[in-house]
Structure formats: C-alpha cells, structure tokens
Amino acid sequence: MSFTAYAQNGFKVVPLGVNGGETDGNLSAYMLAPAGSDAYVCLDAGTVSNGISAAVREKTFSVDAETVLKKYIKGYLISHPHLDHISGMIINSVDDTVKQVYAMEHCIGVMKAHYFNWQSWPNLASDGNAPALNKYRYQQLTESAETAVKETEMSVIAFPLSHSKPYTSTAFLVRCRDEYVLYFGDTGPDEVELTGHMKRVWAAVAPLVKSGRLKGVFLEVSYPNAQPDRHLYGHLTPKWFMKELEILAELAGKAQMRNLNVVVTHIKPVGNNAETIKKELNEANSLGLRLIFPRQGVGLTLK
Amino acid sequence: MSFTAYAQNGFKVVPLGVNGGETDGNLSAYMLAPAGSDAYVCLDAGTVSNGISAAVREKTFSVDAETVLKKYIKGYLISHPHLDHISGMIINSVDDTVKQVYAMEHCIGVMKAHYFNWQSWPNLASDGNAPALNKYRYQQLTESAETAVKETEMSVIAFPLSHSKPYTSTAFLVRCRDEYVLYFGDTGPDEVELTGHMKRVWAAVAPLVKSGRLKGVFLEVSYPNAQPDRHLYGHLTPKWFMKELEILAELAGKAQMRNLNVVVTHIKPVGNNAETIKKELNEANSLGLRLIFPRQGVGLTLK
Numbered sequence: 001m002s003f004t005a006y007a008q009n010g011f012k013v014v015p016l017g018v019n020g021g022e023t024d025g026n027l028s029a030y031m032l033a034p035a036g037s038d039a040y041v042c043l044d045a046g047t048v049s050n051g052i053s054a055a056v057r058e059k060t061f062s063v064d065a066e067t068v069l070k071k072y073i074k075g076y077l078i079s080h081p082h083l084d085h086i087s088g089m090i091i092n093s094v095d096d097t098v099k100q101v102y103a104m105e106h107c108i109g110v111m112k113a114h115y116f117n118w119q120s121w122p123n124l125a126s127d128g129n130a131p132a133l134n135k136y137r138y139q140q141l142t143e144s145a146e147t148a149v150k151e152t153e154m155s156v157i158a159f160p161l162s163h164s165k166p167y168t169s170t171a172f173l174v175r176c177r178d179e180y181v182l183y184f185g186d187t188g189p190d191e192v193e194l195t196g197h198m199k200r201v202w203a204a205v206a207p208l209v210k211s212g213r214l215k216g217v218f219l220e221v222s223y224p225n226a227q228p229d230r231h232l233y234g235h236l237t238p239k240w241f242m243k244e245l246e247i248l249a250e251l252a253g254k255a256q257m258r259n260l261n262v263v264v265t266h267i268k269p270v271g272n273n274a275e276t277i278k279k280e281l282n283e284a285n286s287l288g289l290r291l292i293f294p295r296q297g298v299g300l301t302l303k
Numbered sequence: 304m305s306f307t308a309y310a311q312n313g314f315k316v317v318p319l320g321v322n323g324g325e326t327d328g329n330l331s332a333y334m335l336a337p338a339g340s341d342a343y344v345c346l347d348a349g350t351v352s353n354g355i356s357a358a359v360r361e362k363t364f365s366v367d368a369e370t371v372l373k374k375y376i377k378g379y380l381i382s383h384p385h386l387d388h389i390s391g392m393i394i395n396s397v398d399d400t401v402k403q404v405y406a407m408e409h410c411i412g413v414m415k416a417h418y419f420n421w422q423s424w425p426n427l428a429s430d431g432n433a434p435a436l437n438k439y440r441y442q443q444l445t446e447s448a449e450t451a452v453k454e455t456e457m458s459v460i461a462f463p464l465s466h467s468k469p470y471t472s473t474a475f476l477v478r479c480r481d482e483y484v485l486y487f488g489d490t491g492p493d494e495v496e497l498t499g500h501m502k503r504v505w506a507a508v509a510p511l512v513k514s515g516r517l518k519g520v521f522l523e524v525s526y527p528n529a530q531p532d533r534h535l536y537g538h539l540t541p542k543w544f545m546k547e548l549e550i551l552a553e554l555a556g557k558a559q560m561r562n563l564n565v566v567v568t569h570i571k572p573v574g575n576n577a578e579t580i581k582k583e584l585n586e587a588n589s590l591g592l593r594l595i596f597p598r599q600g601v602g603l604t605l606k
Contacts, residue, residue: 021394021397021398022352022394022395022397022398023352023353023356024328024350024351024352024353024390024391024394024395025327025328025329025350025352025353026328026353027394047327047328048327049325049326049327049328050326050327050328050329050353053326081422081423082423082424083390083393083394083418083423083424084394087327087386087390087394088327090386091324091325091327091330091386091387091390092325092327094324094325095324095325095571095573110422110423113417113422114416114417114418114420114422114423115386115417115423117417118470119384119413119416119417119470120384120385120386120413120417120418121385121386167421167422268398270398
C-alpha cells in the first residue's frame with residue numbers, strides 16, 4: 001500500500017445548495033477547497049448567495065457573506081448549462097469580482113448564446129455578444145489536459161457525461177497535490193444512456209481508489225427506485241447509483257471502497273422522495289460506502 | 304366622488320421574493336389575488352418555491368406549499384426576461400401543473416429562444432424548439448386590448464417600458480371588476496431613458512386614482528440617490544421614484560395621492576443600501592404616499 005506516502009489533509013466542502021429541483025433557494029452548488037485553504041472553487045452554481053447566507057448563519061464561515069462570495073470563491077466549475085446548475089452564478093455576477101468560469105466547450109457555448117447575451121443577462125463574461133464586459137473569464141476544459149484552477153492549489157480534468165441524449169454534462173476530477181475529489185454533474189447510467197462515459201471515468205479514478213488518493217465522490221440520485229428507466233431523463237436512482245459504483249468496485253477492488261466518501265447530490269425533493277432515496281441507498285450499501293447527505297450551509301470534510 | 308359606488312374589497316398580495324439582485328432565494332415575485340379569492344396571478348417569478356416555503360412558515364397560507372404552487376398560482380405575468388425575474392418560474396415548471404404565462408411579444412421571444420429551448424431547460428412551454436411539451440401556455444399581451452387572466456377574476460393590460468435602451472420591460476395594469484393594481488417591472492425614468500413610456504402609464508391610470516379605484520402601485524427602486532444617472536442601467540433611485548409619482552400627482556391631483564399604496568420593489572441589497580433607500584424615500588414623501596416595504600412570505604392587503 002502506497003497509502004501513507006500520499007497522506008495529506010483531504011478537502012473541505014461547503015454545500016451552498018443540494019437539491020435537484022423545485023427549491024429555488026437550494027440548488028446544486030458545492031464550494032470545495034483543500035483542507036487549510038480558503039481558496040475555493042465552486043462545483044456548479046444553482047444557488048450561491050442564499051447558500052452562503054445559510055453557511056454564515058451556521059457559522060461554517062467566520063467571515064461575512066460578501067467576503068465568501070468575492071474572495072473565497074475563486075472560480076466556478078459548471079457541469080452543464082441547465083438553469084438549476086447555473087442560475088445563482090449568473091444572478092450574483094453583477095456584484096461579484098473577476099472570476100474564472102471553467103466548463104467544457106458545449107456548456108460555454110450555451111452560456112454565451114443563452115445567458116450572458118444581454119437578453120437574459122448583461123454579458124459580464126469574456127466572449128459572446130458585444131460588449132463582453134470580461135468580468136467572468138471562460139476557461140475551456142478538455143478530457144486530455146489538466147487545467148489549473150487559478151488562484152487555488154487545485155487543478156481539474158473534465159470528462160463528458162450523457163444527460164439524456166443528445167444533452168451532455170460533465171464529471172470533474174479535481175486534484176490538489178496527490179489527493180483527488182470526483183464530482184459528477186447530472187448523468188444517466190451508461191446502460192440506459194447507451195454510452196461508456198461513466199465507465200471511462202471509473203477507469204480513470206480506479207487507480208486513485210486503490211492507492212487511497214480519491215478522498216470523495218459526488219454522485220447524483222434524482223429519483224427513488226420506483227422511477228421507471230424510460231423516465232429517468234438522464235438521471236440516476238439508488239439502484240443505478242449503486243450499480244455504477246459496483247463497476248468502480250470491480251476495477252478498484254471492493255475492499256478499497258469501504259468507507260469511501262460518497263456525497264449524494266441532486267435529490268428532487270418531491271413528496272417524501274428524499275426519505276425514500278436515503279432508505280433505498282442505505283439498504284443497498286453492501287460496499288460499505290460512507291454515504292453523505294449534504295445540508296445547505298453545513299460544512300463537510302473529505303479525507 | 305364616485306368612490307363608494309366602486310367600493311369593493313381590494314387585493315391581497317403575497318411577496319415570494321422582493322430583492323433586485325444578489326439574494327438568489329429572494330428575487331422579484333408577487334402573488335396577487337382579489338380579496339376573498341385564492342386564484343392568484345404571480346407578477347414576475349424570480350423566486351417561487353423558496354418564497355412559498357417562507358409564506359407557509361409565516362402562516363400566510365393555511366395550505367401546504369404544493370397546493371400554493373399548483374393550485375393557487377393560476378398564471379405568471381412576466382415583465383421582462385432577465386433571469387432575476389424568471390428563474391423561479393422555470394425551475395419550478397417541471398413539477399408544476401398546466402399554467403398560462405402572460406407577457407409581451409419580445410419577452411415571449413426571449414423565453415422561447417433562451418430558456419424553454421431544451422438547452423437551458425426542457426421546453427415545457429407551448430411553442431419554440433420541438434418538442435414543445437405544452438404545460439406552460441404563452442399568452443401574448445398588448446397595450447391595445449385587455450386580456451383575461453384565465454381561472455381568475457382578473458384581467459390585464461400591458462404597457463411597454465424602457466429598461467436601459469434597447470431593452471424593454473412591462474407595466475401591468477391588473478383589474479378585478481372595478482378595482483385596479485398597477486405593477487411596474489424594472490424601468491428607468493422617462494427623463495433618463497428619453498422615452499414617454501412611464502408618462503403614458505400615468506396618463507392611463509390617472510382617472511383610476513381620481514376615482515379611488517387604483518388600490519396599489521408596485522414601483523421599483525434599485526439604488527440609493529448617490530447612484531449617478533449615467534449608471535442607472537434602466538432603474539430608479541428614490542429621487543426618480545418620487546419624480547415619476549409627482550407626474551401622476553399632477554394628472555390625478557395631489558389630494559388623491561395621499562395614502563395611495565405604493566409597494567417598493569427591487570431594492571438591490573448591497574451594503575446598507577436598503578436602509579439608505581428607505582430613509583431617502585420616507586424623507587421625500589411629501590405626497591403622503593403609503594410606502595410599503597414588502598417582506599418575503601408576509602402577506603399584504605391593498606385597499
């Protein structure tokens with residue numbers, strides 16, 4: 001085991017929004033930084049300021065909300081351009097400082113065409129309909145190269161995902177020195193989407209699981225198991241969530257999966273679905289994953 | 304005075320979101336219904352479900368949040384397509400019931416092109432990129448004809464506004480029997496925008512003020528007076544807010560303005576701007592308007 005050779009301090013996470021719909025003050029957004037640092041990147045940005053206010057109330061931060069928004073968040077990683085993953089970033093852009101926005105090509109194209117276009121919102125970004133006010137700087141990510149997250153100690157590789165064909169989404173593998181976190185945006189299972197996108201991500205991170213360097217995975221579950229496969233709309237259920245993680249387990253070894261941090265994201269809180277999903281996940285957790293159900297504003301540690 | 308001949312019961316308002324920026328769980332949206340009715344229209348829709356939850360917590364409603372969203376809100380009136388006025392409606396559309404969306408032609412065009420387009424969001428609307436799932440039904444408003452708000456006792460006339468040229472916004476004159484409410488979306492002052500748009504609205508409602516049939520006005524103030532005119536970006540300050548209402552007073556008579564309900568909307572809560580704006584408005588209120596500073600989830604009566 002080369003585990004100890006890589007032992008560092010892990011990551012901290014502040015969830016700014018955790019749900020996959022309906023609650024328009026609590027939508028997917030997770031601040032991530034290496035332990036000991038206040039230089040965060042924000043993974044998706046459905047809700048920003050409302051989540052920062054919650055975190056300040058929870059005393060997760062000891063500084064004020066303005067400092068968190070303007071100074072702690074150094075950039076945004078956007079998995080896909082659906083409004084519930086991007087609305088908060090756009091709405092807060094007017095009063096924000098200069099920042100980088102990292103995404104794959106298609107996602108940046110949608111931001112240019114449909115959001116920062118002067119019709120939906122002033123173009124505060126670095127490209128697109130003139131005048132481009134150049135406060136938010138588009139940084140295009142690819143699968144083939146690691147990109148530094150500016151003003152932080154982190155870097156990122158992006159992997160394409162399928163989110164109900166032909167729509168795409170992204171997984172981000174974030175690195176700080178020799179430690180990693182893997183974040184999935186919305187995604188359907190390979191078997192339903194008829195792709196090998198998730199498999200490719202699992203293959204890439206399996207060596208990191210084996211060596212204990214993958215400190216956490218963020219993976220979505222939108223619906224309970226009762227949702228039929230033909231109505232997944234590019235999402236996972238507890239059954240598919242565990243099936244996908246079993247594929248990683250085959251590659252990395254089941255023993256290495258025990259106590260792996262897996263943050264459950266994007267639950268659609270319709271009726272009592274949230275409780276049903278938690279129950280279904282816990283009952284199916286034969287791998288012994290450390291399942292984490294995040295709460296808005298309440299900090300987490302991944303190590 | 305023909306006042307008593309028209310005396311009815313006025314309107315009730317439930318603010319779902321009140322701010323003009325930053326707070327991505329508390330953005331412009333006002334449920335409006337005639338007193339005694341639970342058939343509401345929602346004026347703009349920056350924040351929807353988060354505001355409904357606040358109103359349920361405040362006991363403004365005695366039913367649950369799902370009933371308010373699905374049954375009480377019969378339709379949306381959208382003043383302009385900036386994200387802070389429309390994000391909540393779009394995000395909640397997936398789990399919503401069939402509903403009408405009323406707006407002027409340009410605004411509907413932006414919704415089709417940039418929101419309900421399958422890239423930013425599934426097309427749950429009645430037109431635009433195929434397949435149009437036809438849950439939200441576009442209803443185009445004009446200045447020349449009154450449009451019935453379906454499943455309610457109300458009807459509406461739309462007036463164009465200027466929101467930093469060439470961008471447009473809308474004022475809605477809502478009627479129930481012989482009583483009226485006037486709602487302004489974001490707007491710059493005529494003198495800065497170099498238009499006569501607001502003047503035309505004031506001329507249309509002056510007879511209603513004279514006869515006591517205008518039960519309330521919603522008007523925006525985004526910045527304190529310190530904001531220079533060249534940086535208004537199509538908004539009002541307390542000075543311009545009062546200047547515009549003075550124009551109405553000239554047409555309707557100052558005596559008729561006393562105690563007119565004016566709901567102050569769209570304050571951008573940066574620093575202590577909210578307090579500054581309240582102070583500046585109260586000090587400049589020589590007309591004796593009943594200025595109302597709405598709070599998310601706290602019901603109001605306009606009569």
